[in-house]
Amino acid sequence: MIGKNVEIKYDFMSNSLLEYKVNMTILSETYNKYFSHEEALGIDEDNSQKFGIFIGVFVPCLLMLFGVIIFLRLGWIVGQVGLFTSLFIITMSAIITFISTLSMASISTNIKVGKGGVYYIISRSLGLEIGSAVGLPLYLKQTLSIAFCCVGFAESLHDLVPAWSIQNIGLATLGVLTFLAYTSVKGALKVQVAIFLIIICSFISLFTGGNLIPMHPDTYTPPNSAIGFWAVFAIFFPAMTGVESIVSLSGDLKNPSKSIPIGTIGATIVSYLIYVSIAIFLYQHVPLSRLANDPLILQDVASVPSLIILGIWGATLSSALGGLLSAPRTLQAISDDGILPKFLGKTYGSTAEPRIATIVTFLIAFLGIYFGSINVIAPVMTMICLVAYGVLNFSSGFETLMLNPSWRPRFRVHWMISIIGAILCLLTMLLIDAGVAILSLLIVFGIYITAKKNKFQGSWADIRQGILMFFSRYAIYEIAQGPSLSKSWRPHFLVFTKSSEEYSHNLLAFTEAISQSKSFLTMASFISDVNIQREKGARLSQIIQKRFKNKNIQAFVNIYSGDKVFGEVRQMLKYYGLGPLKPNTIIFGGIKTGVDSEEFSKTINSALERSYNIVIVNDEIDSIADTGLSVHNNDIHIWWSDEDRDSSELMLVFAYMIQRNPNRKKCQILLNAIVKDERVRQRRIEQFKDLSLRLRLPLKIEVYVSPEMEKVKFQFIRTFSKDADIIFMPLKKPENDENSEQAYADYLKKVSKFTSDNPNIVLVLSSENTPLESVLK
Template sequence: MNVIAPTNNDTSTPDVGETKKFGTFLGVFVPCILMLFGVIIFLRLGWVVGLVGISETLIIVTLAALIALVTTLSMSAIATNIEVGKGGMYYMLSRSLGIEAGGALGIPLFFRQSLTIAFCCIGFGESLHDLVPAWSITNIGIITLCILTTLAYTSVSGALKVQIAIFIAILFSLISFFTGGDVPPMDPATFTPPPLNTLGFWSVFAIFFPAMTGMESSVSLSGDLKNPSRSLPIGTISATLTAYLIYVGMCLFLAYKVPMDRLVADPLIMQDIASIPSLIIVGIWGATLSSALGGLLGAPRTLQAISDDGLAPKIFGKPFGALGEPRIATLATFGIALFGTYFGSINILAPLLTMVSLICYGTLNLSAGLETLMANPSWRPRFKVHWGISLSGALLCLIAMLMIDAGSAILCIMLVTFIYFFVRQRQYESSWTDIRDGILLFFSRSAIYRLALSDGPSKSWRPHFLVFTEPSIEQSTAVLNFAQGISRSKGFLTMASFVTPEMGSVKRKELSDSLMARFKKDNIDALVQIKKAEKVNSGMYSMIEYYGIGPLVPNTIVFGGLGKGDKTIDFVNVLRLAYQNKHNIVILNEAEKLATDDSNDLHFWWDDQHKNNSEFMLVLGYMLQLNFKRKNSKICTKAIVQNEFERIEMQKQLSHISLTKRIAINAEVYVSADLSESKEDLIKEFSRNAGMVFVGLKPPPKDTSKMDAYIVYLQGLAKNFEGLPLALVLSSDGTPLDTILE
């Protein structure tokens, strides 16, 4: 089992805290706004307006911005509740939802960030290709990628300073665009009318949506910020709102200035509008290069964080330089981006990026919404968001995924689910707490209160076993296997053991933890209670009387054997208390000989005098048969009568029970006219090859004067059934057998 320690903000030398870090504007707002002002705004925004019209375009932009803004709010809430380490969005997802969910979403997130770099390099190549047709888009993109990777590989500080220059260039290009005039007429000789629109609203939305993604890039750099909890919400929300307002203004401006067919046909239409056309080219280059550079800064840090958590090879997490820059992870990012640049295109990569973004954003919103809804004491964000807003954002993401392409959405969800279970199978054990325990407690609380209000017998009765056994897995395996075979996925199981008062609480905790770890390894669902007791029987009294919470109290007590010698009287007193408290009782004699698979049948000896016992045995047998290890075991219901007439009547009775109770049983009735032959001997004879034998147990007497006779009865059972894998069963009045079997 792998134990994962928390990821610190810094993985460099001890003086990292003294190195220069970045504030809100340079560290958050600029990287975020530059990721938002990317390929789409300059090369596809006019195409979107021309393709679907201004009304639908504004709906697309607003819907995308709404998802981005809600995600930004949720992200800010999480970021102000925890000290965000490197890895940004991956860090928040893994610390909120657990290591499995973090891995399931972090790995696709890293690939999405890497392919975003390819997306931007292709956009840069497309714009330059229009100016120099002799240069291919792919070659331009690859050369650009190599140059940017070299810059990001060398220094994150240098890369961020370059982004300031790019930010200024984009600002001037937007000013040039909004101060431009009318579009000059198109030359009819060179103008080719655009093809008819075959793309629907959601297909166009999928191509546009990457324009509103990228705010998580600033979170990926959170380890390099002076004050992440303050800078992240201010910077990301400001950037998202700024981008939305500019997008809306550009859409209206394009729709007012340019004919629709021209918008579709000319990807560089903004250059024709601008007052200084060359500034648009500079803006396109700045937008594409800055977004690519932002991806080259963010994606490696995501991979580095994933590696630090043990979900990727450790080599990717190796830090370099004063700021712990992930240079090896940068090379891995470069490799993926190179693949995307060589084989992809804008219209191919955009829907893929949209799907991964939506599933990550949706999960982030879900996490923030659940945290707020459950109101765990540990959830104290400085930036508060109503749970309804976050959960609405998660729902919006899911709806958008399904509307864009339901098949691709399902495949994407299946891929994430596969990674989740793959990580879970590796049994990584993180040393941080996450939201999952809170979710379980939240719903458990509601369920327990609801159950406490229910009245009367229930068809939903489930076995709740309290198993008394030694505090050793080796000595209790057989008993636990029996109880687990019935209760797994269908009931509750608690193992209770007792130690001397001299054993300290630390030792008891260590013993309990070791048993729980062994249960987890052996796939046994059980709770462990290690209690101090002067005598075992006094410990049992206490557990029978007081163990449980609300309606969740044990209904069946399981013992690993009959009391022997001078302890028999104590054992009988425990049985009396359990029966008086309306607990069912199961005593396993020769438990180590019980079959654990379906190689042998289950034998149930019917007793009309104690019909409740017989019916309860059938319930246990049926639930045991539901276990996959017992699915081929047959339920053989047997009975002994004194003559042929009784045999026929009993055969009819058992057949009727099988039919009306809907339990498949093989009924076998034996005639024994020889009263000298004991019933116990007959049971041993006819069940010698059984995997497990169920026999009814007489209830302990209320009258203490009859205790000696009952002790003799128990001792006789132990002697007569020696060598037989036996379960003695006593049903209490508290079990609603009529309701269960109706």
């Protein structure tokens, strides 16, 4: 309800049309008092040819809700399940529609609603992919509902004139209604007002009719109901759908942000009261047995039976005409966004009528009528309508829940109401027909995947990023505040690469081979010229991101400026990261000749102080990326060192993670070691076998003997691992005393020379805080 000033009573249905206008005026004044500042809602200035609340929204919406069911099935429902169950079915259906209407009204008062209605709202809220996934089936549902209504009208007329076939009557009816919608929306809406008056007269005829039983029955439920609750619910629920079609006319309204909430909410409330009133009236005036067996019982009750026939015709024709007005505009909006060919949305005339879209709609409806029965498609289309309602409620609920500053609707709905509406839509689909519900969801999902692959993107912002941020924030805080679970440890990488556009393929190939898109990856580059940092940095970031996307690599890209690269790296190591999302492993390119070894040594010390693992991968020669990680299944060699046991164990973890790549399942991990004598060799082999069993890792083992272990290490690696795809080798830890800085720098120079000649070598240095014992347990 908009406010306490709105009051619609039972007497409303038996009095004149004037009371409709009076109540709508009250509703409009209440809205203006609490919600409306038209200039803030982006109202179209050129609205001389457009429509207001009553003719533009309320009447079409109410006519969509007054379909064939109210005349031919409502009495049957009461006869089948009794009064109380019927009222529960009507109320439950109305609740879903009403909540969806509230959500739709809330979204429409936050944005300037364009043509396309529900499609426009969903696509601008959740993106083009989801918008098209819901919009295309919704358009088909709107179009096929035109065929349903025309066939319903034809069947009722065929009973009066048997010589005319149902098919010919239906096609002729479709042609006349299409001509009205094709030539002028204004003319079509005026016809709807006339139909609206006919339906009101039929209601008056019904409520002024006579009793078929003189007294009230004693029971509210028939003794033997042959049809179950959900079967009856499935038959009735489509009667309360169709409100979403009216939003497709938003481009023809003077002020959609005001008219849609007032018109749709008002029509939903009025239709619910009329359905309830007719159900109660029929129960009080007609035996349940006659209600259950005579679909045209309303004629026998009405004071003017012919008005009931006119009401049936009015209901079917108005619904068909409403579909012919809304469906082409949905198609036009979809084509304007590039989902379908642009020519479908072309407009004509001073009122910009989408005539090509109207013709396409006519042809689809024509096929539906021509081929007669479309009962198999009907349940799917009904489910699609519920999908649209569910997505609408979801969008409104999450927008409210996230409290983004861009969400400032004039008409506010509590987030819980909208989320409950979304859940009700899903449950209703499953309870009506779980098979059809799943089929409908599969259709929607298939369209979504197709749109995703075609990379449709709008120029507007939607709430998808906000939804992801909402859940990400919750997850990050939960991880940060929870206990540290070492079993869940995995490497998260911070990769430092060249500042040129030719970023290192090796570093990315190595990192992706380990993470397999399961870890966080940040790539950092530096530009030496501070003056071009902004322009070139942004351009490089876009180039690298595009290349990552083409290779299906997910990563953050950061471009920095600074002449002293190692100093900038140390600054970044101090501050980079967000709570538990802080990287734990740094990857550097190979140590090149001419690199300042002392500065590099300081950077390694700084990284270890902050508990980073360090990995150095050769980025000069593309052997790892081109011959190893992509296609080959050569062995991975690990050179074990007891002095650097933590690093050796971390190398095992990296090797195992690389081995799990689908294209490397045949490769083997070879564990190598150098010992000083044969006695130690035998003991080391047994240790490695025990390690293999304990870690549940199949390992090949090679242990070499040399009294001069350190002197021959590089020579042995060069000789025995020359055919290896990847060679893991531990990097020594720097000593803590000041005198060792130069010695470590000299060690890095020596390693630099060796790795330059052997590009497949990966150097690994483990932090003391890495929980390798738990990972390898």
